[in-house]
Amino acid sequence: MLREEECITLAHGSGGQAMQQLIEQYFVAAFDNAELALMEDQAQLPLASLNGAGDRLSFATDSFVVDPLEFPGGDIGKLAVCGTVNDVAMAGAIPRYLSCSFIIEEGLPLATLERIVASMARTAREAGVQIVTGDTKVVHRGACDKLFINTSGIGVVPGDRQLGARHIQPEDRVIVSGTVGDHGAAILQARGELALSGELQSDCQPLNGLVEAMLAAGPVRALRDATRGGVAAVANEMASVAQVSIELEEAALPLHPEVRGVSEILGLDPLLMANEGKLIAVVPPQHCDAILAAMQAHPAGREAAVIGTVAAAPAGQVSVVGLFGGSRLLPMPVGEQLPRIC
Amino acid sequence: MLREEECITLAHGSGGQAMQQLIEQYFVAAFDNAELALMEDQAQLPLASLNGAGDRLSFATDSFVVDPLEFPGGDIGKLAVCGTVNDVAMAGAIPRYLSCSFIIEEGLPLATLERIVASMARTAREAGVQIVTGDTKVVHRGACDKLFINTSGIGVVPGDRQLGARHIQPEDRVIVSGTVGDHGAAILQARGELALSGELQSDCQPLNGLVEAMLAAGPVRALRDATRGGVAAVANEMASVAQVSIELEEAALPLHPEVRGVSEILGLDPLLMANEGKLIAVVPPQHCDAILAAMQAHPAGREAAVIGTVAAAPAGQVSVVGLFGGSRLLPMPVGEQLPRIC
Known part of the structure; x- marks a missing residue:
């Protein structure tokens, strides 16, 4: 049983001493830069x-509200x-570089926060990024569910790289980097909504190393990670x-x-997971x-497979050839198939 | 009475069609770039x-959980x-450039979201920044309180500017850009916790224009906006x-x-507000x-005043000379004086 002082209190979000201590002891210590x-x-x-004339910044943001906070293969911090x-x-x-902003419900055990922050630090090292700035807010019990995390990120696009769905052409091939639906299924099981005893693990992992390996091997028209909405959402966005037309098998x-x-x-449908x-x-x-x-x-692409081809028409449309040959x-x-999946 | 389809539903966070429509009709339309x-x-x-050899990027992030969402002088989006x-x-x-990430409680009226997004767009124009990327999550009723917003921001620091608390020296003067405590008092009144009928308004405003005017007028050692923890937190951070030693009057x-x-x-204490x-x-x-x-x-500094001086000792300490001369x-x-103030 944790004592009260081992949980997050409103003072940890105050801008004062308690918040400074939380930041120093947990975030600065773990993210270490x-x-x-x-x-x-x-x-x-x-x-x-x-430094190249055509180099550009890439800037992205994502908030994470996954439930539960920890699940086989990952946690909200790694995610x-x-x-x-x-x-x-x-x-x-x-x-x-990443920024990292926490919205914490009063009463969250500090031990939980510590595990999640350690997981973030480990994943950032693995991905070769630094978490350089952050923010912490604490809200009353009931005003949020345990913990939400926002990360924003900055990267450098070398001037000679021009990726984007607009470059896709007929005859191109569609590749997926591995098994699909693992994260969605792992979260379902972690919520206790399945009576299965299988070994479902989230596939949560950084993909920047894989991308570098791919770009070294040949030109790529477009890349997209298949998160919410799965392969179906990505294929439809690209086709649109x-x-x-994109035809998957x-x-x-x-x-x-x-x-x-x-x-x-x-x-x-695993294509939507x-x-x-x-x-x-x-x-x-x-x-x-x-x-x-x-x-x-x-390592992040061992089970990669070609799953489809691009055609000129019908424009904006995605179709699937099923296991028995029907389209x-x-x-x-x-x-939403599964709310709070990420 | 709003119909159900005029409120946020879980589908708006799905990564699918409903989310695309929300982003196109509300965010892309308002932030227009x-x-x-x-x-x-x-x-x-x-x-x-x-492009200067010494130019640097500045990168910041903040999550906002203010309650209520709208208050005299501003709203969560402007904030x-x-x-x-x-x-x-x-x-x-x-x-x-700013990123913008929404965590929305199922059931939030779209009209509320629209007002807040319009306010963000207006404030971004006023500040001369563009909102260039974003994210939207929707959670079940009760899993967050109405709406939280994260923004992250990128700016360019010209190579010849070196501001920071470490540059502060004895004999320096401490200036505040105007009246203090306005935001804290306005939020208290907006929550109905005060029976006062006064005209309390949040001071919520962008300060980048004021900063440029200041830097054109002379060298500045350090700047800090006095948000959570107020003037007291800023003065203590700087002294530390x-x-x-910093002595305020x-x-x-x-x-x-x-x-x-x-x-x-x-x-x-207004110094803490x-x-x-x-x-x-x-x-x-x-x-x-x-x-x-x-x-x-x-316009953002009309009531600016010198409120203190810096001394060598006692190092790390902030004191106030009160209205009757005592220190x-x-x-x-x-x-925390007031949770969910921002």
């Missing part, structure tokens, strides 16, 4: 690598680092922006047997083999 | 002005833009970092009569008059 240690309200970054690192990496940018889709089981039992460590790449056909091989040689439309998902 | 309109998960920024713009400006940086402190009344009735559009500047004595005059000539210590605030 000179810029954060200055305890200013902002960080100053040299960005010396932003918050991976989510923003991946958004930046999908632009072909090299992620460099590029005004092309269900039989080619990498799927863990447990995820297949969950989706069959619950009637969920959330991932937190998988990307969809569209690549020119003549470079597909080289890029796929580079992905399969990387069906895969529209943009309308509602 | 080419980068956001691309609807990518990140923005790409040229930062052409980052979210001003807060991050001001954090960046306090580094002597020229704020350029620079290892100097209570009689010199600009105060609206209504705020003086509220603080006397409730026993609140939150501001959202006031800064503390420490300046060399020989430049004090010129900088003060420049502030008073700017007392002003320690770092420990707890």
Whole structure:
């Protein structure tokens, strides 16, 4: 049983001594870099690598409200680092700096916060980014559910990299970097909504290393991580922006047997289920083999597979060839399969 | 009475069609810039002005949980833009780009969201910044209180600007840019916790224009906006970092009569009350008059006043000479005077 002083109190959000101590003892200690240690309200970054005439900044933000805070394969902290690192990496940018902002419900055990912050620090090291500035708010019991985290991120896009759905062309190939639906299924199981005893693990991981390996192997038209809305949302966004047709093959889709089981039992479509460590790449056909091989040689892409092709028409439409050869439309998902998935 | 379809639903956070429509109709329309309109998960920024060898990026983040969402003088959206713009400006940086992330409780009226987003757009225009990327999460009723907003911001610090509390020296003067405690008092009244009928207004405003006017008038050692923890927290942080003593004069402190009344009735110290559009500047004595005059000539600094001086010892200590000449210590605030003030 934790004593009251081992939980977050409103004083930890006050701007005064208690907040300073929380920041020093938990955040500055874990995230360990000179810029954060200055305890200013902002960080100053040299960005010396932003030196080519065409180099650009990539800037992304994501708030995380996942329930539960901790689940097999990850936690809200790991998710918050991976989510923003991946958004930046999908632009072909090299992620460099993150901000981190906590909204904490009064009463959260400090031990929980400490584990989550340690997980953020570990994931940031793995991804090669620094958490350089932050903010902490504490709200009354009941005004938020335990803990929400926002991360924003800055990366540098080398001038010679121009990725984007608008570059997609007919005949291009669609690659997924591994099994789909793992994160969504793991969260469902962690909520106790499944009676399955399988080994469902979230795929939550940084993808910037994989992206670098891919770009070294050949030109990539567009990248997108398949988070909320899954592969279906990404494919529809790409088809709509590029005004092309994308045809996916269900039989080619990498799927863990447990995820297949969950989706069959619950009637969920794995193409709509959330991932937190998988990307969809569209690549020119003549470079597909080289890029796929580079992905399969990387720990984050071992199960990468070609899952579809691009055609000129019908523009803006995504279809799936099913396991028995029939073709069906895969529209943009309308509602929410699983709230608070990330 | 609003119909159900005029409120936020979980589908608005799904990553699917409903979320796309919300983003297009509300956020992209209001924030109106080419980068956001691309609807990518990140923005790409040229930062052409980052061209001097010593130029640096300033990067800040802040989450806003203020209750109520709308109050005299502002709302959570205006606050979210001003807060991050001001954090960046306090580094002597020229704020350029903001991200914006919403955590919305299911059931929030879309009309409320629309007003708040319009207020953000207006404030961003006033501050000369663009909101270039964003994120939206929707949680079940009861999992958050109506609406939280995170903004993160990027600015450029010209290479010849080196501001920071570490530059503060004995004999320097301490200036406040106007009346203190207005935001804290306005929030208290907006919550109906005061029976006063006065005209309390939050001072919520961007300060980057004022900062430029000040830097044009003379060298500034350090700037900090006096938000949570008020003037007391800022003065203590500065004294601690620079290892100097700061002596404030209570009689010199600009105060609206209504705020003086509220603080006397409730026993609140205006030096601890939150501001959202006031800064503390420490300046060399020989430049004090010129900088003060420049502030008073700017709409955001009309009531600027010199409120204290810096001395060598006792290092790290802040004291206040009271209205009747007695001196007392002003320690770092420990707890929270008013939760969810910002």
